[in-house]
Amino acid sequence: MTTVLQQLFNALALGGVYALVALGLTLVYGVMKIPNFAHGGLYMLGAYLSYAGISSLGLGYVPALLLSAVVVALLAALMERVIFFPLRNAPHVQPMIAALGVLFFLEAGVQLIWGADFKQVAEPIPGILNIGGVTITWQRLIVLVASVVAMLGLNFFLRRTLTGATIEAMAQNREGARLVGINTGRVGMLTFAISGALAAIGASLIAPIVSVTPAMGEIMNLKVFAIIILGGMGSIPGAIVGAFLLAFAEVFGGYINLDFAEVIGFAVLVVVLAIRPQGLFRRAA
Amino acid sequence: MTNPSTPPLSGAPLLEVQGLGIRFGGLHAVRDVTAQLQPGRITAIIGPNGAGKSTFFNLISGFYKPTSGRIIFRGEDITPLRTHLVVGRGIARTFQTTTIYQELSVLDNAMIGHRVRTRAGLLDALLRTGRERHDESESRAGAMRALERVGLAGQAALPAGALNQEGKKRVGIAMALASDPHLLLLDEPAAGMNPEETENLMGLIRQLVSGGLSIALVEHKMNLVMGLADDILVLHHGQKIAQGTPAQITRDPAVVEAYLGSHAHGGQMGQEQEQGGQPGTVQDAGVDHA
Amino acid sequence: MMGARGKSTAAWLWIPAFLLAAAVPFLHPSGFTMELLINVMIWSIVTYGLNVLLGYTGQLPLAHAGFFGIGAYTVGILTLKHGWSFWAAWPLAVVLCALGGLLLGLVAFRTKGDAFSIFTLGVGVIIQQVINKWDALTGGNDGLNGIAPPAGLDTFAHGLGLKLNGGFYLLALLALALTVLVAARARHSVFGRSLLAIRGGEDLARSAGIDVFGHKLRAMMLSTAIAGFAGGLYAVYVGFLGSAVTGPVTTFTTLLYLLVGGVGTLLGPLLGTALMYGLTQLLKDLQDYQYIVFGPLLVLLVMFMPQGLVGLWEKVRARRRPVSAPSAAEVSHD
Amino acid sequence: MLEVRDLSVKYGNFTALHSINLTVQPGEIVVLLGANGAGKSTLFRTLSGLQRPSGGAATWQGTPLTGGKPEFNVSHGVSQCPEGRLLFPELSVEKNLRLGAYVHRRDAAGNERELEKVYELFPAMVDKRHAPAGSLSGGQQQMVAIGRALMARPSLLLLDEPSLGLAPLVVEQVLAAAQQINAQGVSVLLAEQNAYAALSIAHRGYVLESGQVTLQGTAQELMNDDRVRSAYLGV
Amino acid sequence: DKVVNIGFSGPLSGGAAAYGKDTLSGLQMAVDTLNKSGGIKVGNDKVTFKVVSLDDRYLPNETATNVKRLTGQDIQFIFVPHAGGIQAVQPLAIRDPEFLLVAYSSEPKILAANNPLTFMLPPRYDNYAQPFVATEMKTFGKKLALVGTSSAYGKQWADLIESEWKKQGGTVGRDNAVDYNTTVDFSAAVTKALSEKPDVLFIGGPSQPTALVIKAAREQGFKGGFIVMDQAKFEQMETVIPKNYLDGSVGVLPTRDFPGTQSFVVQYQRAYKKIPTSEAGLNYMGMNVLAKAMELAGTTSDPRKVRAQLDAAAKALPQSKTVYKVFGVTPQATWTPSS
Numbered sequence A: 001m002t003t004v005l006q007q008l009f010n011a012l013a014l015g016g017v018y019a020l021v022a023l024g025l026t027l028v029y030g031v032m033k034i035p036n037f038a039h040g041g042l043y044m045l046g047a048y049l050s051y052a053g054i055s056s057l058g059l060g061y062v063p064a065l066l067l068s069a070v071v072v073a074l075l076a077a078l079m080e081r082v083i084f085f086p087l088r089n090a091p092h093v094q095p096m097i098a099a100l101g102v103l104f105f106l107e108a109g110v111q112l113i114w115g116a117d118f119k120q121v122a123e124p125i126p127g128i129l130n131i132g133g134v135t136i137t138w139q140r141l142i143v144l145v146a147s148v149v150a151m152l153g154l155n156f157f158l159r160r161t162l163t164g165a166t167i168e169a170m171a172q173n174r175e176g177a178r179l180v181g182i183n184t185g186r187v188g189m190l191t192f193a194i195s196g197a198l199a200a201i202g203a204s205l206i207a208p209i210v211s212v213t214p215a216m217g218e219i220m221n222l223k224v225f226a227i228i229i230l231g232g233m234g235s236i237p238g239a240i241v242g243a244f245l246l247a248f249a250e251v252f253g254g255y256i257n258l259d260f261a262e263v264i265g266f267a268v269l270v271v272v273l274a275i276r277p278q279g280l281f282r283r284a285a
Numbered sequence B: 001m002t003n004p005s006t007p008p009l010s011g012a013p014l015l016e017v018q019g020l021g022i023r024f025g026g027l028h029a030v031r032d033v034t035a036q037l038q039p040g041r042i043t044a045i046i047g048p049n050g051a052g053k054s055t056f057f058n059l060i061s062g063f064y065k066p067t068s069g070r071i072i073f074r075g076e077d078i079t080p081l082r083t084h085l086v087v088g089r090g091i092a093r094t095f096q097t098t099t100i101y102q103e104l105s106v107l108d109n110a111m112i113g114h115r116v117r118t119r120a121g122l123l124d125a126l127l128r129t130g131r132e133r134h135d136e137s138e139s140r141a142g143a144m145r146a147l148e149r150v151g152l153a154g155q156a157a158l159p160a161g162a163l164n165q166e167g168k169k170r171v172g173i174a175m176a177l178a179s180d181p182h183l184l185l186l187d188e189p190a191a192g193m194n195p196e197e198t199e200n201l202m203g204l205i206r207q208l209v210s211g212g213l214s215i216a217l218v219e220h221k222m223n224l225v226m227g228l229a230d231d232i233l234v235l236h237h238g239q240k241i242a243q244g245t246p247a248q249i250t251r252d253p254a255v256v257e258a259y260l261g262s263h264a265h266g267g268q269m270g271q272e273q274e275q276g277g278q279p280g281t282v283q284d285a286g287v288d289h290a
Numbered sequence C: 001m002m003g004a005r006g007k008s009t010a011a012w013l014w015i016p017a018f019l020l021a022a023a024v025p026f027l028h029p030s031g032f033t034m035e036l037l038i039n040v041m042i043w044s045i046v047t048y049g050l051n052v053l054l055g056y057t058g059q060l061p062l063a064h065a066g067f068f069g070i071g072a073y074t075v076g077i078l079t080l081k082h083g084w085s086f087w088a089a090w091p092l093a094v095v096l097c098a099l100g101g102l103l104l105g106l107v108a109f110r111t112k113g114d115a116f117s118i119f120t121l122g123v124g125v126i127i128q129q130v131i132n133k134w135d136a137l138t139g140g141n142d143g144l145n146g147i148a149p150p151a152g153l154d155t156f157a158h159g160l161g162l163k164l165n166g167g168f169y170l171l172a173l174l175a176l177a178l179t180v181l182v183a184a185r186a187r188h189s190v191f192g193r194s195l196l197a198i199r200g201g202e203d204l205a206r207s208a209g210i211d212v213f214g215h216k217l218r219a220m221m222l223s224t225a226i227a228g229f230a231g232g233l234y235a236v237y238v239g240f241l242g243s244a245v246t247g248p249v250t251t252f253t254t255l256l257y258l259l260v261g262g263v264g265t266l267l268g269p270l271l272g273t274a275l276m277y278g279l280t281q282l283l284k285d286l287q288d289y290q291y292i293v294f295g296p297l298l299v300l301l302v303m304f305m306p307q308g309l310v311g312l313w314e315k316v317r318a319r320r321r322p323v324s325a326p327s328a329a330e331v332s333h334d
Numbered sequence D: 001m002l003e004v005r006d007l008s009v010k011y012g013n014f015t016a017l018h019s020i021n022l023t024v025q026p027g028e029i030v031v032l033l034g035a036n037g038a039g040k041s042t043l044f045r046t047l048s049g050l051q052r053p054s055g056g057a058a059t060w061q062g063t064p065l066t067g068g069k070p071e072f073n074v075s076h077g078v079s080q081c082p083e084g085r086l087l088f089p090e091l092s093v094e095k096n097l098r099l100g101a102y103v104h105r106r107d108a109a110g111n112e113r114e115l116e117k118v119y120e121l122f123p124a125m126v127d128k129r130h131a132p133a134g135s136l137s138g139g140q141q142q143m144v145a146i147g148r149a150l151m152a153r154p155s156l157l158l159l160d161e162p163s164l165g166l167a168p169l170v171v172e173q174v175l176a177a178a179q180q181i182n183a184q185g186v187s188v189l190l191a192e193q194n195a196y197a198a199l200s201i202a203h204r205g206y207v208l209e210s211g212q213v214t215l216q217g218t219a220q221e222l223m224n225d226d227r228v229r230s231a232y233l234g235v
Numbered sequence E: 001d002k003v004v005n006i007g008f009s010g011p012l013s014g015g016a017a018a019y020g021k022d023t024l025s026g027l028q029m030a031v032d033t034l035n036k037s038g039g040i041k042v043g044n045d046k047v048t049f050k051v052v053s054l055d056d057r058y059l060p061n062e063t064a065t066n067v068k069r070l071t072g073q074d075i076q077f078i079f080v081p082h083a084g085g086i087q088a089v090q091p092l093a094i095r096d097p098e099f100l101l102v103a104y105s106s107e108p109k110i111l112a113a114n115n116p117l118t119f120m121l122p123p124r125y126d127n128y129a130q131p132f133v134a135t136e137m138k139t140f141g142k143k144l145a146l147v148g149t150s151s152a153y154g155k156q157w158a159d160l161i162e163s164e165w166k167k168q169g170g171t172v173g174r175d176n177a178v179d180y181n182t183t184v185d186f187s188a189a190v191t192k193a194l195s196e197k198p199d200v201l202f203i204g205g206p207s208q209p210t211a212l213v214i215k216a217a218r219e220q221g222f223k224g225g226f227i228v229m230d231q232a233k234f235e236q237m238e239t240v241i242p243k244n245y246l247d248g249s250v251g252v253l254p255t256r257d258f259p260g261t262q263s264f265v266v267q268y269q270r271a272y273k274k275i276p277t278s279e280a281g282l283n284y285m286g287m288n289v290l291a292k293a294m295e296l297a298g299t300t301s302d303p304r305k306v307r308a309q310l311d312a313a314a315k316a317l318p319q320s321k322t323v324y325k326v327f328g329v330t331p332q333a334t335w336t337p338s339s
């Protein structure tokens, strides 16, 4: 029984990790329809910047996290301006390949600067919470809470604020958006900046749990794309549910055979899409 | 007002819909429509914006599956058929906003429309079988016939996107004609055309019908509708509120109120206000051919 | 009409090109050059397969490396463990991949657009993982080692005064020629025109009377069959199979080749593969800076050569020679 | 006043507009007649900033409109109901309309008032306010496009074939609305295939052929012109 | 003067880059020191070395391509640091053109191939099983659970430990191998392994993820011991997790007490600013043995002749270069260092 409970917590914590990374991606992929494979790269960079902030600049955990968020946000905005904006009318494969190029670049660049070795970020609040034999670390709890807060915030932002609406408007019809007076250039950059900041914050929160390596973004990429499609493109609650679903599938699917844990995530995706081609949270058009 | 070449109303209907309906979520876009289309005639479907006209066409062409009712075409129940099979049975359509393959040549567009009449598949293509060669020349010929009918034979080699608006509309019609249909559905063919172009289009439609084709069209241009249609079907809120000859329809007060306003007699906008017909009820004004 | 003329002149160019290419091994280039050329040919075959779906039909499948793997492992397992001849195993591998494509298509084509791509990506990952985990059949992580060259290839090569490599080269060239022929015919045919219609707009194609689902399925089968065709060849050429080569990285690499060469063109897959494969080999000398250069290069290629090499070539040609087709200006006021 | 001077627009090496000159005085309705492909939409797109001209100038109340920044133009009172509608298909009708008032985003009360006016003009939209714009019928979408242009509370309203796909009754209402808006001091530039209807509400008009202005005059003059009558009035 | 190129194909980017870089660093350092001391004398030539390294991202197929490229450049000595790549290219070594494959992997299968041109650097890991199992079983108890990495290499390790554990009379739970390179959070796998209440866990993959597995296990209250696969290095794990988490673990320990070890460690730390592991140490030594063998064989271009002198070279290696103690190179393929 405690094992099941423990696994429940494990799955929740893992889902939180996935959700945090997936959220930034939903914004650019789900809303703006740009398959930004560089998202994993931004995530990875975010982790490294936090690491560097702490270990090289001697910053505290939170200032390092904030610094990382700001830098990655700026970088993401720059990326939009230089790469994705010019490609806005191209078929999807093109921004996708360009994004892969950015991912390669970031990965190699980080490896060049910080080396290929795994880095470790210390937990800001070390220690374990033990509830009746079930243990969960504080950091995982923070990740879990942060992912839910980020989701609520993002949902509110998109659905309830005018800026949120302008992002969606621009994604759906750029000329139309300009006609009503939206500065689409700025909105595009803003969107990427938010997405980048989310990736960096997520990465900084997750870094103490995992090893920080140049390749960490690659691993995450496929998973978060799967999550977003699973939840239904553009649906923010969908992304969250997708994230937890994937985590649960991986954790409990492991009971069938742990070896297949990663496949199980994709198997779930394939099954869900076979039954509901539009994803879980999207109404059939 | 009635087309002189109108055949008599005897014989089996070309198309018959019975209790046809579809809902989108809570919205009943088309509801319980029963109607018949006679062969060799031009049937216009009119009604306010959002009345369900395009949806009605989408149902007939197999593009949407109805949530209720049946569609019978030339005596066969085609309700469950997938779109390409419906086209194969002889119903072709054009879209409300002109959709053609802009980057392909005019001829290619028409040849695509002829695909449904050919059988050559992947293996034929790979092995260059006799059927492939036959079908290829056959689609070329079929496409050229269609282009000639719409007067585009001379522009066959041009990219379709290079044509003007009217030309594109004709490409769309040619694509539909290339499938050798019995019934052609035109959704707002004259939208965005000026009177001169509209006149040309009407000539084209008349010519097609005299060649034996039956046509159903949706249009808001009343001069076109009144000048062409043998029969008019009026939809409102997804329901049929009247069906009859132009003369009958223009006199139908329900139609006048819901839709026509001052245009009951096909007058141009802003011309002398004309009073629309005599009072009467839907039932006795709209003559159903059922 | 124009298209037809362009097509036939191009067709005439392919034949001397292949004949010339066949002479290459007789000039006894270095082992590495041969290795490079053979790899380019094998990978461009995969790219042609991808092109059938992405280029002709407008669907982006991301399970391609998986089918490449199924083809390769079919040949590997049958020849290595069951003593089959390569010449029997190879066609079977192609058929298996076509059937696999059929199965995948039946389900995957329920989804559209990006969801289709991610769905197939999921299937690709699953294929790779199954290959990786099914130790008993595929050798799992160890892979399959020691797959023998096709029977008779060595003798054949020696008969021509070539090394085994030369034999592989000629075999790959033949396979490539066949693939190009298939790709050309699949494109310039009644069937191929229907694929283009689907690429241009599914709804329109559907209402024009095209059996969209059926055509997509067949395109998928052809596409995966070609991938398996390349896979079989790869298995005997490299002699070793590991599951890694059947994963998404390989798919994305091929996609890159296609994009650089020119999506939907006949020459593009070959050109793109040659350039990008060569380039990656070249960049390896840059060591740690390899991806620092490669990444931005990718971005630049995509941004400044959106139509790929073939598109670039056509643009240059169009600029040099005044177009004979009437421009939009001339036809819009008739 | 809208002043268009020697305006030329090119698509690649094809010239769509050849040194156009035209004006719209404050408070005027001016109609633009022309066959398909004459360049009407090109002119509209240029005036709203979506298209950059290759030569010449256009100013509204002295403000240049040719900077290629639609957001600048709309914030200076020029708003367009474009050809092809350019709606946000997945957003609700109401969000589409509200985004039309983006330049007045700080004036919430004013926007509410304007929204009410649009719903009054198109009562059919009230039922559809929460439906995604893309699910609407063609004519309904046209209503949203017009409504969205009105939400910007322009001083110069550019209507590119607003009656496209609208039922006759609604066409009347739209043109009546244009007249009414004009009565409140808004200048209107209108392209319309339905030349008779357009001329009957307009003060003046221009005829555009192959990218050149070939005829201009008061509405009455144009209506009596033989060429106009045969080509655009179908008489 | 002659420059002899030494080939290398290993993961220099991607998930296993750290590992590949470590192996390369040892090779590179050996070459640098050899060159700095004026190179070696082969016949009458003064010979210096140059490393030609190619990235294969840990993909065996890429290794094969790289090796063909290296041999195409007339390189006859090639280092490959991963079992998959080694096995992929072993058949190539004896094809025309031949080359000496310097294999850094402890996978016994590499020896089983009986390839006359393979030189295996690390001790084959099957030597570890018996002592590891005996120690842990005696200290903690008879129940073992497995959470190794799911690489080919890791799985074979797990199989070995499993059968040895059973042989010594213990019980083994289900195999819970996970991929150490791609797993984001090890908690679930650890929970599952711990649900069988084991006394000892078999773990191991790259050092850092291995440390995280240990951490997860300790955090979930595991008090038993660990058998750590040789890929994970204690000296690296110590930098990630509290030292006391490692109490009661057996694994391959860093070597500190051989004559050359001290100077190697000092030199290495100066050059690379980190602690050297056996990845660096064994490749360093391997290169030195190779250079010595060239001297003894009097050739830099005949891999078979050089191969024949490896044993003598290993024995003749100066003390100052002995990071690990070596008894000699067996005719089969490997040498037998002690650890």
Ligand SMILES: Nc1ncnc2c1ncn2[C@@H]1O[C@H](COP(=O)(O)OP(=O)(O)OP(=O)(O)O)[C@@H](O)[C@H]1O
Pocket (backbone or CB within 6 Å): A285, B024, B027, B029, B047, B048, B049, B050, B051, B052, B053, B054, B055, B056, B096, D135, D136, D137, D138, D139, D140, D165, D167
């Ligand atoms: N796919 C859909 N999903 C939801 N609602 C739809 C869909 N298609 C149409 N509708 C709704 O169904 C109704 C009928 O639409 P339809 O397009 O058939 O109208 P129409 O008669 O063609 O109008 P118009 O003259 O403006 O083109 C409209 O209210 C529309 O919003």
Ligand SMILES: Nc1ncnc2c1ncn2[C@@H]1O[C@H](COP(=O)(O)OP(=O)(O)OP(=O)(O)O)[C@@H](O)[C@H]1O
Pocket (backbone or CB within 6 Å): B164, B165, B192, C328, C332, D011, D014, D016, D034, D035, D036, D037, D038, D039, D040, D041, D042, D043, D083
């Ligand atoms: N993006 C474009 N690229 C190239 N040519 C274009 C483009 N847009 C329009 N044209 C051409 O410019 C000319 C003018 O087009 P425009 O759309 O302005 O005409 P219009 O008067 O609005 O016609 P319509 O009545 O069909 O709306 C046409 O010949 C058209 O083909």
Ligand SMILES: CC(C)C[C@H](N)C(=O)O
Pocket (backbone or CB within 6 Å): E081, E082, E083, E084, E104, E105, E106, E107, E122, E153, E230, E231
């Ligand atoms: C630890 C090393 C000796 C083995 C290496 N990890 C391999 O894959 O073969």
Ligand SMILES: [Mg+2]
Pocket (backbone or CB within 6 Å): B053, B054, B055, B096, B187, D137, D138, D139
């Ligand atoms: Mg409609």
Ligand SMILES: [Mg+2]
Pocket (backbone or CB within 6 Å): D040, D041, D042, D083, D160
């Ligand atoms: Mg226009």
